Amino acid sequence: QSALTQPASVSGSPGQSITIxxxxxxxxxxxxxxxxxxQQHPGKAPKLMIYDVSxxxxxxxxxxxxxxxxxxxxxTISGLxxxxxxxxxCSSYTSSSIVVFGGGxxxxxx
Amino acid sequence: QVQLVQxxxxxxxxxxxxxxxxxxxxxxFSSYTIxxxxxxxxxxxxxxxxxxxxxxxxxxxxxxxxxxxxxxxxSTSTAYMELSSLRxxxxxxxxxxxxxxxxxxxxxxxGTLVTVSS
Numbered sequence: 001q002s003a004l005t006q007p008a009s010v011s012g013s014p015g016q017s018i019t020i021x022x023x024x025x026x027x028x029x030x031x032x033x034x035x036x037x038x039q040q041h042p043g044k045a046p047k048l049m050i051y052d053v054s055x056x057x058x059x060x061x062x063x064x065x066x067x068x069x070x071x072x073x074x075x076t077i078s079g080l081x082x083x084x085x086x087x088x089x090c091s092s093y094t095s096s097s098i099v100v101f102g103g104g105x106x107x108x109x110x
Numbered sequence: 111q112v113q114l115v116q117x118x119x120x121x122x123x124x125x126x127x128x129x130x131x132x133x134x135x136x137x138x139f140s141s142y143t144i145x146x147x148x149x150x151x152x153x154x155x156x157x158x159x160x161x162x163x164x165x166x167x168x169x170x171x172x173x174x175x176x177x178x179x180x181x182x183x184x185s186t187s188t189a190y191m192e193l194s195s196l197r198x199x200x201x202x203x204x205x206x207x208x209x210x211x212x213x214x215x216x217x218x219x220x221g222t223l224v225t226v227s228s
Contacts, residue, residue, distance in 0.1 A: 034212040045218040104154040
């Protein structure tokens with residue numbers, strides 16, 4: 001099972017919006033609505049930001065939103081803030097009953 | 111409040127095994143699954159496998175099949191991940207994570223650094 005494909009890096013200025021893509025196949029992202037997104041700051045454990053494509057856990061800012069079209073899922077962060085600078089990972093359930101992660105995207109807030 | 115507390119850092123020789131523990135509190139251990147995810151230095155997240163504690167059934171990523179064993183002790187709400195035949199490429203931070211329904215990692219442990227070095 002190959003890792004999901006994410007851009008290595010994205011950047012944006014405070015207040016702007018950015019979108020991170022996560023591309024898989026019909027056996028993972030495209031086949032199930034079980035895509036999650038995680039935020040990871042350096043030296044910290046990942047934090048769940050979005051689950052089931054577009055749901056936010058309690059306590060996560062509504063500036064974070066998720067969507068999916070075909071085999072590609074997306075995470076959008078609106079109103080960028082300095083504290084959003086982190087690594088972001090997507091994951092998906094797969095037809096093999098396992099989980100696969102994306103390679104990660106480094107978000108830089110300019 | 112859900113907490114996952116992992117065992118401490120380990121230094122191992124190539125060819126040996128390591129067993130990392132993950133003690134859960136604040137929830138009903140048997141009502142969710144536990145995944146293990148690792149992260150090599152400067153690299154991304156890699157899912158290794160998971161266990162359903164109430165059934166004691168585990169499944170693993172193909173990459174780790176035959177080398178990893180995930181178990182759980184319901185009496186102590188503790189999950190374990192044992193990785194054998196260690197090599198330098200296994201040097202990584204190993205995380206346990208709680209899964210609820212089909213959601214992987216709604217809570218995470220603090221991570222355990224395993225260093226494989228001769």
